Amino acid sequence: MTGSYDVVIVGGGHNGLVCAAYLGRAGRRVLVVEAAPGFGGCAVSAEFAPGFTVSAGAHILHMLHPKVIRDLDLAGHGLRYANTEMATVALDPGGQHLVFRGALMADDSLGAHSASDADSLAALRRRLMRFAGFVREFQATVPPRLVSAGWSNRLRLAKLGWRLRRLGRDDMREFLRVALINIADVLDDELESDLLKGAVGLDAVLGTGLGPRSPNSVFSLLYRLAGQVNGTPGALALPEGGMGAVTGAMAAAARAAGAELRADAAVRRILVENDRAAGVELESGEIIRAAAVVSNADPKTTFLTLLGAEHLDTGFVRRIANIRARGTVAKLHLALDGRPDFTGLDAAHLGGRLLIAPSLDYLERAFNPCKYGEVSPAPAIEITIPSITDRTLAPEGKHVLSAVVQYAPYELKGGWDAARDDFADKIVETIAGYAPGLARLIVARELLTPVDIERRFGVSGGHWHHCELAPDQLFMMRPVPGAGQYDTPLPGLYLCGAGTHPGGGVMGAAGMNAAGRLIECENKR
Amino acid sequence: MMPEPYEAQVLRTPFHSRTAALCRANDWSSWAGYTTVNVFTNVEQEYFAIRNSAAVFDLSPMVKYAITGADAPGFLNRLLTRDIDKLRPGRVGYAIWCNDDGKVIDDGTLFRMSDNEFRLYSQERHLPWLLDTAIGYRVSITDISETVAGLALQGPTSCAVLKALGLDGVENLEPYAMTGFDLDGHALSVSRTGFTGDLGYELWIDPSAAEQLWDRLMEAGRLHGIRPMGSAALDMARIEAGFIVANVEFFAGNMATRPDRLRSPFEIGLGWLVDFDKGHFIGRRALLREREAGSRYALVGLDIDGNKPATNAFIYRGKGTQVGVVTSAMWSPSAKRNIALASLRTPYDQPGHALWADVHVQRELKWERIAAPCRVTDKRFFNPPRRWATPAADR
Numbered sequence: 001m002t003g004s005y006d007v008v009i010v011g012g013g014h015n016g017l018v019c020a021a022y023l024g025r026a027g028r029r030v031l032v033v034e035a036a037p038g039f040g041g042c043a044v045s046a047e048f049a050p051g052f053t054v055s056a057g058a059h060i061l062h063m064l065h066p067k068v069i070r071d072l073d074l075a076g077h078g079l080r081y082a083n084t085e086m087a088t089v090a091l092d093p094g095g096q097h098l099v100f101r102g103a104l105m106a107d108d109s110l111g112a113h114s115a116s117d118a119d120s121l122a123a124l125r126r127r128l129m130r131f132a133g134f135v136r137e138f139q140a141t142v143p144p145r146l147v148s149a150g151w152s153n154r155l156r157l158a159k160l161g162w163r164l165r166r167l168g169r170d171d172m173r174e175f176l177r178v179a180l181i182n183i184a185d186v187l188d189d190e191l192e193s194d195l196l197k198g199a200v201g202l203d204a205v206l207g208t209g210l211g212p213r214s215p216n217s218v219f220s221l222l223y224r225l226a227g228q229v230n231g232t233p234g235a236l237a238l239p240e241g242g243m244g245a246v247t248g249a250m251a252a253a254a255r256a257a258g259a260e261l262r263a264d265a266a267v268r269r270i271l272v273e274n275d276r277a278a279g280v281e282l283e284s285g286e287i288i289r290a291a292a293v294v295s296n297a298d299p300k301t302t303f304l305t306l307l308g309a310e311h312l313d314t315g316f317v318r319r320i321a322n323i324r325a326r327g328t329v330a331k332l333h334l335a336l337d338g339r340p341d342f343t344g345l346d347a348a349h350l351g352g353r354l355l356i357a358p359s360l361d362y363l364e365r366a367f368n369p370c371k372y373g374e375v376s377p378a379p380a381i382e383i384t385i386p387s388i389t390d391r392t393l394a395p396e397g398k399h400v401l402s403a404v405v406q407y408a409p410y411e412l413k414g415g416w417d418a419a420r421d422d423f424a425d426k427i428v429e430t431i432a433g434y435a436p437g438l439a440r441l442i443v444a445r446e447l448l449t450p451v452d453i454e455r456r457f458g459v460s461g462g463h464w465h466h467c468e469l470a471p472d473q474l475f476m477m478r479p480v481p482g483a484g485q486y487d488t489p490l491p492g493l494y495l496c497g498a499g500t501h502p503g504g505g506v507m508g509a510a511g512m513n514a515a516g517r518l519i520e521c522e523n524k525r
Numbered sequence: 526m527m528p529e530p531y532e533a534q535v536l537r538t539p540f541h542s543r544t545a546a547l548c549r550a551n552d553w554s555s556w557a558g559y560t561t562v563n564v565f566t567n568v569e570q571e572y573f574a575i576r577n578s579a580a581v582f583d584l585s586p587m588v589k590y591a592i593t594g595a596d597a598p599g600f601l602n603r604l605l606t607r608d609i610d611k612l613r614p615g616r617v618g619y620a621i622w623c624n625d626d627g628k629v630i631d632d633g634t635l636f637r638m639s640d641n642e643f644r645l646y647s648q649e650r651h652l653p654w655l656l657d658t659a660i661g662y663r664v665s666i667t668d669i670s671e672t673v674a675g676l677a678l679q680g681p682t683s684c685a686v687l688k689a690l691g692l693d694g695v696e697n698l699e700p701y702a703m704t705g706f707d708l709d710g711h712a713l714s715v716s717r718t719g720f721t722g723d724l725g726y727e728l729w730i731d732p733s734a735a736e737q738l739w740d741r742l743m744e745a746g747r748l749h750g751i752r753p754m755g756s757a758a759l760d761m762a763r764i765e766a767g768f769i770v771a772n773v774e775f776f777a778g779n780m781a782t783r784p785d786r787l788r789s790p791f792e793i794g795l796g797w798l799v800d801f802d803k804g805h806f807i808g809r810r811a812l813l814r815e816r817e818a819g820s821r822y823a824l825v826g827l828d829i830d831g832n833k834p835a836t837n838a839f840i841y842r843g844k845g846t847q848v849g850v851v852t853s854a855m856w857s858p859s860a861k862r863n864i865a866l867a868s869l870r871t872p873y874d875q876p877g878h879a880l881w882a883d884v885h886v887q888r889e890l891k892w893e894r895i896a897a898p899c900r901v902t903d904k905r906f907f908n909p910p911r912r913w914a915t916p917a918a919d920r
Binding site: 275309313489 | 599603624625654657658660661662805807808809810
């Protein structure tokens with residue numbers, strides 16, 4: 001038995017690290033135990049071929065909460081950006097690529113596709129950004145309970161209503177109209193260029209189990225637009241050294257706050273004594289005792305695997321088991337012998353984010369097979385070549401390409417082992433349609449399917465966000481009613497991962513909110 | 526002519542040919558999808574058979590689950606509020622189960638056949654709840670409702686009837702115990718249980734032997750005053766015994782849309798079935814909170830002045846503050862008292878409150894209100910020693 005801690009945190013993903021740092025700063029004795037050899041969870045840099053490093057999970061930083069950056073002094077702990085003004089390029093099969101300088105901010109290249117879309121897009125952007133601002137306001141707060149007698153809780157509920165009302169009558173009406181509908185309808189109403197609609201549509205469905213004609217896909221776009229970089233809403237950034245630099249800074253901040261971090265320490269189960277979380281047992285058999293346990297693992301893993309249904313009530317277990325968390329995203333990493341050349345694309349834009357989703361129909365057709373457990377024959381892809389702006393990632397003159405690919409269903413018919421290589425070929429072929437010489441440059445490649453993501457990062461279902469981002473699994477209902485305020489039915493057990501409010505993406509707000517909630521609850525004991 | 530199964534609005538129990546032939550009142554109702562007899566001839570006649578001789582009741586529509594597997598005891602300790610480890614093989618226990626909020630979903634009877642083999646019989650269907658409660662447990666749960674036919678044989682001569690049937694030694698069966706016999710080559714399971722508060726047994730057999738069992742039982746009981754009873758007479762007996770019924774004394778927790786309508790075990794007089802010391806069970810945390818904060822309701826027996834049944838009466842205190850409502854009421858022929866079960870708001874179940882029932886009586890189309898004073902009392906209004914005696918009276 002090791003010494004006793006105030007809090008043991010299961011999982012050293014970015015939210016676990018942020019939570020540890022906040023708790024450490026509040027004077028708690030904290031230990032983070034992580035199954036992997038290093039910290040960071042899905043936000044890590046990994047060398048996938050000799051000399052070639054890539055962000056193995058999330059590959060663009062755009063949601064990291066400014067309060068977390070400030071409070072934990074992440075810059076002081078080594079966070080540097082390679083690029084904070086990453087452009088987005090919607091790749092056009094005809095070579096008339098469409099360039100966005102910022103979120104929903106197309107430059108003159110839009111003129112080649114539509115005469116009127118420039119004005120329409122600007123109007124749509126203004127409106128969506130106001131709504132995204134509304135969504136952003138609640139990221140750093142503990143969601144209120146819908147049924148509760150507490151006054152502070154009622155106040156939080158009232159604040160929610162007031163903020164919504166403050167949008168103004170027209171905006172509130174429009175927000176309530178679009179929040180739950182599908183992005184394709186909204187874009188078809190407002191815009192005419194297929195390429196433009198395809199690009200915005202892809203952003204709305206990235207990382208979700210939705211197609212552009214699925215309900216709720218407007219909300220997932222708002223969620224994305226709620227992110228910011230250096231105060232610019234919807235901006236995109238690349239950390240220097242890949243995503244591992246972000247979690248590296250978080251780990252340093254946690255250590256500086258007094259937290260202990262242990263890698264290669266997989267948790268077998270959460271210990272329960274007298275109906276209270278009492279610590280963890282590691283796979284090695286080692287027992288670590290703590291007054292409280294925080295889980296950075298996803299809710300299904302936390303409750304059904306680490307804790308066990310026997311400590312929970314049936315209704316709650318039922319809700320946990322029914323959480324929708326089936327990954328649809330694959331990640332392709334290519335080590336390249338030289339700089340790839342995209343037909344018709346100015347080399348200056350190669351460091352941006354390149355999208356392959358030339359129309360809403362293309363995107364919806366990519367989604368269709370996913371519903372039946374099949375991969376997209378023509379996938380939608382988000383490409384970054386981070387080595388263009390970050391020379392630490394590949395040897396001189398060589399490059400790494402990182403692509404997020406949809407759709408790759410977690411439950412693939414016939415299983416992934418038989419299909420992995422074919423799908424990787426298909427993705428390369430699709431990208432090569434825009435960058436003809438690509439195949440010849442490849443010296444190594446790695447494809448992470450949702451099953452690989454599940455195995456490697458311990459995320460059940462291989463879902464980025466732990467739980468699908470949909471209104472029935474958001475806010476006070478994330479992950480489920482009864483655990484929507486970071487505390488759980490088991491006294492002393494808390495959640496802090498992407499499966500809690502405000503959700504996934506490298507944001508850190510869940511870890512921050514969970515730390516505050518833990519302190520509030522434990523002080524009441 | 527028998528309708529095709531898909532044409533029938535109601536199912537028929539394995540005893541239907543026999544009960545239909547004897548149901549001279551032609552008074553039927555639906556129970557769990559089966560058509561069952563309310564009254565065969567006359568409710569008083571059937572009631573007095575329960576109390577003075579022996580009455581037979583077809584309880585085949587009971588919902589029955591077979592629960593087996595290495596984790597079956599652990600699963601049942603999780604599902605039910607009572608401690609299953611204290612129920613030995615060969616014994617039967619009354620049990621309730623709750624939802625997450627500690628409100629009662631249903632009550633039932635648990636039979637422990639062996640260490641890891643159980644049967645749970647209840648009024649309502651609960652398979653989805655049972656299966657979801659079994660997540661993480663090595664246990665098999667099967668609905669066997671249609672594979673078991675059941676008869677209740679209740680009344681002071683019931684043991685004698687079974688002996689006449691050839692069940693040697695049945696008199697030594699203790700209350701809440703069960704055993705097995707051979708009846709003409711069919712396995713007959715007998716438990717000393719029932720819903721009348723009297724000496725009585727429940728008999729379980731394969732449906733193919735159901736009619737044979739009925740015929741043999743009636744033959745064996747001919748000289749012991751045996752007669753069939755319907756659910757109306759059974760309901761009288763259970764009120765006298767102080768037994769509660771789902772959707773009468775409490776609302777089944779899985780069916781309610783209004784959460785404040787539900788009752789915890791403490792609120793229906795079943796706190797004795799809650800064992801906080803056995804580890805976690807469904808609803809435990811909520812029930813601990815209730816134990817600390819106090820319950821909202823209490824289920825009590827009432828002794829009401831006069832002889833008019835206080836059916837559906839509101840209960841008032843003092844000058845007219847409503848404090849509860851009657852859930853079941855009757856004139857008790859055996860206790861010779863005007864009795865009722867009532868759900869009262871706490872603390873009005875405690876002594877010291879002047880309670881009265883607002884009884885409405887119609888006499889030849891004229892309604893009259895009677896403010897009948899009443900007193901909280903033990904709800905086992907009728908609890909004869911013969912119910913508990915072993916060996917049971919067999920003559």
